[in-house]
Amino acid sequence: MILSLDLGSEVPIYLQIRDRIVEAIASGELVEGGSLPSTRQLAVDLGINFHTVNKAYDLLRREGLLRINRKSGALVQRDASTGPPEPGFTDEWETRLRTLLAEAVAHGVGDPAVLDSCASVLASFTPTALVAHGADHGAKQGDSAS
Numbered sequence: 001m002i003l004s005l006d007l008g009s010e011v012p013i014y015l016q017i018r019d020r021i022v023e024a025i026a027s028g029e030l031v032e033g034g035s036l037p038s039t040r041q042l043a044v045d046l047g048i049n050f051h052t053v054n055k056a057y058d059l060l061r062r063e064g065l066l067r068i069n070r071k072s073g074a075l076v077q078r079d080a081s082t083g084p085p086e087p088g089f090t091d092e093w094e095t096r097l098r099t100l101l102a103e104a105v106a107h108g109v110g111d112p113a114v115l116d117s118c119a120s121v122l123a124s125f126t127p128t129a130l131v132a133h134g135a136d137h138g139a140k141q142g143d144s145a146s
Helices: 013-027 039-046 050-062 089-106 111-123 127-132 135-145
Strands: 066-069 073-076
Touching: 013 050, 039 050, 050 066, 089 111
Parallel strands: none
Antiparallel strands: 066 073
């Protein structure tokens, strides 16, 4: 897995690390049981403080995507094939989605552009991820885009 960070971004580095790992899980690049570099090794590789990586890993642990222990290190706890999300995940996710959509509307991005962007981003993830989240929904999305 290759992480690309924008050190000049207003987005904190730990959130960029978190986001890239979530994207790698969604795309199938990282799968359940897969290991991640140690916090120290990733920090060295990225040229950043290991506490920054630790903060990202801890956030992913709290979100239920990683499990961390001293012997085996950081392992992917779930991926798209793991099953339905944990209770409460969908409500929290919809709250964040509402804010992202509100930003688009506030900036004048119209419904068709928002929907096209959503479909494009969703399609960038592996078919395995889409099937795990509901083949019927994915087929409907694909049918409507035709």
